[in-house]
Amino acid sequence: MDNVLSIVVLVLVALVGGLALGLLLYRLKSGQAPTPVSVQSEEVQKILESAQKESERIIELAKEEAQRIRQEAEEKRREIEQIIAQRRSELEKKEQEVEQKWKLAEQTLSQREQSIAQKEQVVERRFEALERREEELYKRDRELRDLERQIEKARRDLENRIREIQEVERQVQELKDRELLELQRIASMTMEEARAEVLRKAEESAKIEAIRVAKRIEEEAKEMAEMRAKRIITTAVQRLASEIAINYTTTAVELPSNDFKGRIIGREGRNIRTFELLTGVDLIIDDTPDLVTISSFDPLRREIAKEALERLIEDGRIHPARIEEIVNEVKKETDEKIRKTGEEACMELGLYDINPGLYYYIGKLYYRTSYSQNVLLHSKEVAYIAGLLAEELGLDAKMARRAGLLHDVGKAISHELGGSHTDIGIELCKRYGEPDPVLNAIRAHHNEEPVRYPEVALVCAADALSAARPGARRETLEAYLKRLEKLEEIVKSFKGVVNAYAVQAGREVRVMVSPEEMSDEEAYQLSKDIARKIEEELEFPGQIKVVVIRETRHVEYAK
The missing domain is CATH 1.20.58 (Methane Monooxygenase Hydroxylase; Chain G, domain 1)
Known part of the structure; x- marks a missing residue:
């Protein structure tokens, strides 16, 4: 303002x-x-x-x-x-x-x-409680199914026992009726009639004895004849109820539900990769409901993978660490199961004095095939036939069974060591103190040396019979399996290779190398060298993928 x-x-x-x-x-x-x-x-x-x-x-x-x-x-x-x-x-x-x-x-x-x-x-x-409840229900359902099977088996056994008892009662009743009629008849006879009846029965008994003597003389006369030999072989084969087992290259595992497929695969596929790497099989997870297929040409790998997968499904905890733990546990138990299988085979054949060190190799034959024929079942079949033939001819049946069981024992590890299964079998049997007839049978059944014992001749004949029966062997599958085994042998011949697995029906081979012995650059070069050697030494259709895996692990414990 x-x-x-x-x-x-x-x-x-x-x-x-x-x-x-x-x-x-x-x-x-x-x-x-x-x-x-x-x-x-x-x-x-x-x-x-x-x-x-x-x-x-x-x-x-x-x-x-x-x-x-x-x-x-x-x-x-x-x-x-x-x-x-x-x-x-x-x-x-x-x-x-x-x-x-x-x-x-x-x-x-x-x-x-x-x-x-x-x-x-x-x-x-609540979700955890539901998962636990689901696992409990699954276990209870499985227990109920087992119980139902046991009850059904017990019911069938009981019915069979009742039928056997009824049959025995019927036979007893018939025998009682016959004896009663005979007593009635004897009671009504005079002294002369009774004497005549006794003489008639004595005459019949003498005739039967004479027939038996004549038959024995006839059998002894025809012992060396061709007809008698054929009859003995036929009798031995007919008395053998051989077990038939067909080994395929795949095994199916049932799942409690389709949700388990995602848990088996895992996040970004880490579970299935770990499982396949540790077991050497190929897991096939497709649209088939509640089913997973295990593929591998090796029956032992399939058995380990099947048992491990079933335990993981039952346990419910599926992650790489648990998978490795279960697989290692199953491998140890499978080794013990193999040894037990070999021991049972020996006990079944009455060979109680075989060195226990051979049990493992005998049991391992169950997971080997020869022209699609299970080697352990084939060996048992040869042992049975050779033993029966020896009994018919009055020879040492126990030695024939022993030689028959062990004639292919080298096949248990020949695919791992390489070389002839006869040479490996000879070395094993010498190591565990087997007698000379067994060693002669191992070489003679492939004509690598002459037959020196009659029991060995029977083993060779039984081997031919077992291999020649209808459906025993198929050349196509055996050639396929031998090609896969040859593929793994080629890979394992390289230095630094820890293990090798042929998967995908031979279209892929996974090679695991030692990280201490080989660098990444050397692993890269190794894949090329393996591929080149496969091309040179193996004939195969299509192409084979070579995957070299070099993994380093660092472990420390928090105390």
């Missing part, structure tokens, strides 16, 4: 000066003579006084106007301040309301987060 008043005063002073100057110029232009200085000063004095009065009046008016403007401005300022204060108060209230709403929203959000976390824990606990 002071600035405005100063400006108004300056304007008024300029206005008064302008009026005085204008009056002076007007008089000069109108031709009036200039008045004396005194007269001019008086007029100027009057004009100045008049102007001063006018300026004072204008100043007063200006002051009044300025005062009024100041008052109005003051009122406006107070109104603006009141409005500002009111708006500030409203703004503060709104800020407080917003702050309260924000705090309330934070509390609500925190409560909801806590509620959601609690609900998630409840859901997780």
Whole structure:
């Protein structure tokens, strides 16, 4: 306001000066003579006084106007301040309301987060409880199925026993009736009739004895004849109820539900890769409901993989560490099972004095095939036939069974060591103190040396009979299995190779190398060398993928 008043005063002073100057110029232009200085000063004095009065009046008016403007401005300022204060108060209230709403929203959000976390824990606990319940139900269902099978078997056994008892009762009753009739007949006979009856029975007994003697003489006369030999062989084969087992290259494992397929595969396929790497098989998981197929040409690998997979499904915990633990456990148990199988085969044939060190190799024959024929079953079959033939000919049946059982024992490890199964079999049997007829049978059944014992000749004949019976052998499957075995032998011949598995029906070979002996660059070169050697030494259709796996593990224990 002071600035405005100063400006108004300056304007008024300029206005008064302008009026005085204008009056002076007007008089000069109108031709009036200039008045004396005194007269001019008086007029100027009057004009100045008049102007001063006018300026004072204008100043007063200006002051009044300025005062009024100041008052109005003051009122406006107070109104603006009141409005500002009111708006500030409203703004503060709104800020407080917003702050309260924000705090309330934070509390609500925190409560909801806590509620959601609690609900998630409840859901997780319920899910775990459901999983446990599902496992319990699955185990109970399996137990019930086993119990049902046992009950059904017991019911069948009971029915068979009842039928046997009824048959025995019927025979006893018939015998009783015959004896009763005979007693009645004898009681009604005279002395002469009784004497005649006794003589008749004695005559019949003598005739029967004479027939037996004549038959024995006839059999002894025809012992060396061709017809007698054929009859003995036929009798021996007919008395043998051989076990038939067909070995395929795949095994199916049933799943409790289709959801297990995802758990077997694992995140990004790590479970199935670990399982295939440790067992050397190929897992086929397709659209077949509740079923997983294990593929491998080696029956032992398939058996280990099948047992391990069934245990993992039963356990429910499927992850790489658990898979490795179960597979190693199954391998140890399978070795013991193999030894037990060999021992049972020896006990079944009555060979109680075989060195227990051979049990493992005999049992391992169960997982080997020769032209699709199971080698252990073939060896047992040869042992039975040779033993029966020896009994018919009056030779050492036990030695014939012993030689028949062990004639192919080298096949248990020939695929691992390489070389002839006869040479390996000879070495094994010499190591465990087997007699010379057994060693002669091992070589003679492939015509590698002449037969020196009659029991060995029977073993060779039994071997030919077992291999020649219908359905015993198939050349196509054996050629396929030999090609896969040859493929693994080629790979294992390279330095640094720890193990090798042929999978995908021979279209892929997985090679595991030692990380301490071979670098990544050497592993890369090894894959090329293996592929080149396979091309040179093996004939195969299509192509074979060579996968070299070099894995380094670092293990530490937290104590």
